[in-house]
Amino acid sequence: MAAVSGESTLPQPSVESGDHDLLPPVFADWLVRRGWRLRAHQRGMIEAGATGRHALLVAATGAGKTLAGFLPSLIELHRGGGSGRVHTLYISPLKALATDVRRNLLMPIEEMGLSIRVETRTGDTPADRRARQKSNPPDILLTTPESLSLMLSHEDAAHLFSGLACIVIDEVHAFGTGKRGDLLQLCMARLQAMRPALRRVALSATVADPDNWRGWLAPGGDIEAVRLVVGEAGADPEIGILLPEGRVPWSGHSGKYAIPAVMEAIEAHGTTIVFVNTRGLAELIFSELWKANDKGLPIGIHHGSLSLEARRKVEEAMADGRIRALVATASLDLGLDWGNVDCVIQMGAPKGASRLIQRIGRANHRLDEPSRAMVVPGNRFEWLETRAALDAIEAGERDADLFRPGSLDVLAQHITAVACSGPFNEDALFAEVRSALPYATLDRATFDRTLGFVRDGGYALKAYDRFRRLAPAGPGQWRIAGPKFVQQHRLNAGIIVEAPALTVRFKNGRKLGTVEEYFASTLVPGDTFQFAGIALEVEGIRDSDLLVRATSKSARIPAYMGARMALTTNLAERVRRMIADPDEWRGFPDDVAEWLRMQMWKSRLPRPDQLLVETFPHEGRHYWLLYPFEGWNAHQALGMLLTKRMERAGLQPLGFQATDYALAIWSVKPVERPAELLTATIMADEFVEWVEQSHLLKRAFREVAVIGGLIERQHPGQRKTGRQVTFSTDLIFDVLMRYQPDHLLIEAAWADARARLTDVGRLGDLIERAGPTMVHEQLSRLSPLAVPVLTIIGREGVSTEATEEALLDMEAALVERAMA
Missing domain, CATH: 3.40.50.300 (P-loop containing nucleotide triphosphate hydrolases)
Incomplete structure (x- = not known):
């Protein structure tokens, strides 16, 4: 917002002659006083x-x-x-x-x-x-x-x-x-x-x-x-990759190794925003920065689970220039105009060129001066991803925007809102809805099914009065069935459905924010965890409150089940091209270039259009590694599907680990013919069975049931716990799957499970290209490319220094074996 806050320095403090016809005198005079045009x-x-x-x-x-x-x-x-x-x-x-x-x-x-x-x-x-x-x-x-x-x-x-x-x-x-x-x-x-x-x-x-x-x-x-x-082009951003020791770690994704250098950058600048990709990482990086903050500089933290008061306080402090650094998630990605921010640091890979541009734009919020930023890659794959993002930005590339048909649960919520405002004609509403682009191809039968769901819940639920939200108001006319449904809608409407959460409170009632219920359920009195930048000790759980007190003990970092940012297809394609072309490696850090050269010697590096599969024995187990670069969601789904096939083939799978770049599966018996397991029929057979039998479809149904108004989270003066909401949605889900599997919300849940939870589009592309492009390397030991994946196995839930040291020792052994 350059001409609002004055962050652009414009050379002509005058209004051009053609602008007089556009601007009233008071506007023209204001621009002159400001020295703008x-x-x-x-x-x-x-x-x-x-x-x-x-x-x-x-x-x-x-x-x-x-x-x-x-x-x-x-x-x-x-x-x-x-x-x-x-x-x-x-x-x-x-x-x-x-x-x-x-x-x-x-x-x-x-x-x-x-x-x-x-x-x-x-x-x-x-x-x-x-x-x-x-x-x-x-x-x-x-x-x-x-x-x-x-x-x-x-x-x-x-x-x-x-x-x-x-x-x-x-x-x-x-x-x-x-x-x-x-x-x-x-x-x-x-x-x-x-x-x-x-x-x-x-x-x-x-x-x-x-x-x-x-x-x-x-x-x-x-x-x-x-x-x-x-708009006219601005100054090109200045983005560097921060490697304090000139080397890139094998594993990890937080960039914690660079904390001393990050702290030095904070000290050297006026105001710095340190961006991270998840709420858990925000707490971790804030904690590590505070330990390194020898000068006691004011540092804040901002993410979506913090209370409104906490977020407002830090936003106002940033606007007033009272904070030297702020650790933030996507909650501060967009458009915030803090003109005193002169440095942005991205901890971990950006996951997309557009996202990185958006974040670095928070620094030097001026068109005529370059935004300055640094990226701290967490591991060697993340270094490649970061390099790909910087190349894409230099080439002027942006990540593609994926448009899709409008969601039916959102349409159901909208129909309820329309009914709350007064009677409506169904033909007129259908025409109105079709004028919205996401619903331009909506057919009348689907609209009528959605209207029927809002009216009475559908065939399997229409016997229950609580689902009869609409009543006739004349031929083709409908109205809300009663005031209680108006109140119910206004209390529960919304699109963002958070995971079940408990409120974190001190005994005096002060609210700090929320943690997800599944994490809270793992805690007992005396346990400690980090939240809002404070080490907290659990005193107990009362109703929907997690009661805590401040402590000086070391603390765990809360885990969150929020959606993961997926590596964009644009960056994935760039990384594939990059690793396949040794000429690209000339500007790489020595250890990254050595890593790729050793991989080419000990195994192979796939061409951009190939899918590399490696199999090898390791510590009494048999591993196979796939390197699709299709993002965590697609790889996680593929891991579930392949382990099911392996079970049926008698290979006795033991587990798998997915990253944005690769998938590792280990088993009792070796996979000798991977092409026979990775066939297109896996999407027609195992995928449907897996989604229906796993919690994926139930998880998706919970969200669409809340958005569609089938389940209320809030009653007057009372909010349901996440456990209560989950119990209610699971019960209705089971009823619908048994008596009406083609129910509108089951259809909506399937759409979510395919598109968002499993990234089925990229998964399908992966499997489609696997057959003709797969290259299989049978190795006697793990390859260098496999090390970053294998080193993160077992890292979930690390909470003590001793465990961390043991895992680092394990990583060193893996590296020595792979690079020998």
Whole structure:
């Protein structure tokens, strides 16, 4: 948001002559006082707004995207005055981003003396402020997709949005292709029906194919209705790989070995953000940094499991420049404008070029100055991945955005929200839903099935009154069946379904945040764990609270079952090409180049189009290693499928270990003909059986049942425990699988299990290419390429220094054997 907070230094403190026609005098004068000028893309957005066109702005971080998105609304509100209703909706993927944008947007409004009110509306907004916003709406309302859906579920929604002229979607790439994007699309379709002239605007720094996003943004998918505005190129980022000792570890993924060097970088810069990929790593890296923080510098931590108070406190401290370093997850990836951040460090591999660009853009948030960042790879495969990401960024490549049909559980939630706002006509709603791009190909039969589920739960559940949410309101008309269903929807609506969690509290009631229930269930009084940067001792569990006290004892790091970031296909392809071409190795660290040369000598390095499979004996077991580079989810699913085949073949599998790069399986008997196990029929036979028999489908069903409104997490004054929700969903799942296996939510759960939990698209591609491209190396001992995978076997649950030292000794023995 360059022209808002002043992070761009622009050479001409004047307004160009052509801009006088676009800008009211108060805006032009403000730019002159600030020493700024309109950039071409900001001018383009004003022109699009003046002609009523939808617009997609693709511009680099620091280019003033957010101001460009708001300028047409600010000008229109200044010229025409407010209507007493919401004029512009700003949609953010993060609550923190909405709060940050409000803070930065108020500055130019106040400096120009504009009579424009800007407020936020998220799940954190107090009830009294939400009530006031209904009776006295602001001109600009900053919100999230979930809060917008809830606002549309109220009877006065049509009145509240009767003056709506524009909707601005920030960081659209971050959520547009997922379920939150489905919900937002349905909300936009509803708003467009209320306000046909509503203008849509989307902003992003990292989209691979702008035309795809123009289609996503346009009502009905009409690309030509959306003007593409492209920002001027900014300074190239300066990104380095931090290797404090010049060598890369064999295993690990945290980058913990580089903590002293990271601490030195923090000391040498004004403010640093240290990004990690998971909440558990955030706690680990914060703890290690604090141990190395000899100067006592103020360091904070930020992730989604911390309490609102803790997150707000650290956000405000960052905005005020009172923190020297902040360890953060994806909770701070997007758009936050802290101009004093001058260094970003990524701990572990970035998993995608677009994600790395987004994160490094938090540093030197200026278009004309390079963002500076360092990446700390956790192991040798991660070094290759990091090198691939840097090459992709230099080549201007972005990770592909994967669009897919809209989810039926989200559609069911939306239909319930519509019914809560008043009676609806099913034909009109069907047409409205089809105008949302993810549902453009939805057939009437599927819509009617979804409507039937919302109406009475479906064939197997319709005998129960608790599932009868809709009642007839005339021919083809439906209404909500009673006030209790309205209350139930508003208490439970939402797309983000967290794993069952317990609240971490001190005895005095102070809340620190939440830990996942399965981790809490492993704790007994006296156990210690690290949370919110504090070592805590468990005192006990009471209802849904985990009671703790501070301690000086060493502590475990909580484990989280959140979704893993998968290595993108773009980076996977680059890594395959990189390891197959020795000419690429010239700039590699000596130990990485030596590792690859030894692999080529002792086994082989596959061509980019080949799948390498190695088999070898090791410590009384037989191993086979596959190197597909298709991401953890696909490899984990493949490991489950192959071990099932091995059981049936009498090979007596003992276990497997998946990483983003490889899959290791060990067994009592050797695998002599891997091609016979890895055939296409595995997807038709074992895959379906495995998903149905494992907890995968139940896990997916739990989520879709909550999103679809079949199961409530919250009752007035009471929240169900994760155990209660799981028990309820498992019970209904078993009933449906027995009596109605084609139920709408079973179908939705299958879609999730295929797409998200197992990454079936990449798994299918892997298996399809395995037959004709597999190369099998039968070895007498483990290969160098196998070492990083084998060294992480047994590392889960490490909690003592003695165990860690034993595992390091094991790693040294493996390395010596492989590289001898």
